[in-house]
């Protein structure tokens with residue numbers, strides 16, 4: 664593994680735990696395995712990446728503390744989750760796709776892990792400084808109640824091109840973040856469920872004992888809601904004092920037709936399998952099948 668800090672590129676002197684140790688301790692994850700998208704797994708305790716002391720403890724320390732204490736702002740959660748998402752991709756570049764056939768290369772190519780790095784390096788380099796996001800928060804951030812209520816753990820990491828992360832937190836909370844939708848999915852769900860019980864109803868799933876499955880299905884539902892929106896502006900400008908999105912439309916436009924392979928792909932990376940996406944497609948009204 665390279666010995667430079669994955670955040671700032673300076674020499675690394677510490678190992679950053681991708682899933683913070685306080686969270687591993689809370690959910691007793693130390694000897695459990697983190698599932699990777701090629702169906703292999705590594706121990707949570709080995710899921711580390713090189714970082715310098717400044718980035719590891721000073722820069723992110725305050726956000727970490729706020730998440731831990733439940734006092735984080737929505738934008739704090741955005742940055743905290745983005746860091747996990749980014750580190751998981753970086754870790755993937757250091758692992759082999761197939762341990763028996765190293766010539767097949769890494770699990771994730773560096774070029775793919777680096778997509779979005781202009782945004783990320785500015786965002787991480789300005790943690791703790793006066794730095795603006797427009798919109799703020801920059802994506803959709805949800806803190807659902809985990810209706811499974813067994814204090815189990817769930818983690819769903821969704822890479823490019825969808826960009827999402829769902830992770831269980833203490834006190835039966837499930838944090839879900841969509842990083843690139845400019846908050847439009849949250850607005851849309853708030854509007855659709857306004858008279859039907861709000862976000863609580865959106866998160867009501869027929870999953871009674873498995874936090875992992877709950878996390879996977881809720882993530883799929885969010886990706887589907889995101890896919891439904893046709894006019895999310897993905898462009899942004901990096902300025903000295905902040906990151907500014909291309910103008911966010913006040914009126915949402917819907918995608919007319921959904922494609923079966925996209926639904927299958929989204930279900931797959933959520934860990935639910937092709938069939939789950941296909942079943943959702945099959946239930947669409949005929950005019951929405953593309």
Ligand SMILES: [Zn+2]
Pocket residue numbers: 668669670671672673714715716717718719
């Ligand atoms: Zn650093």
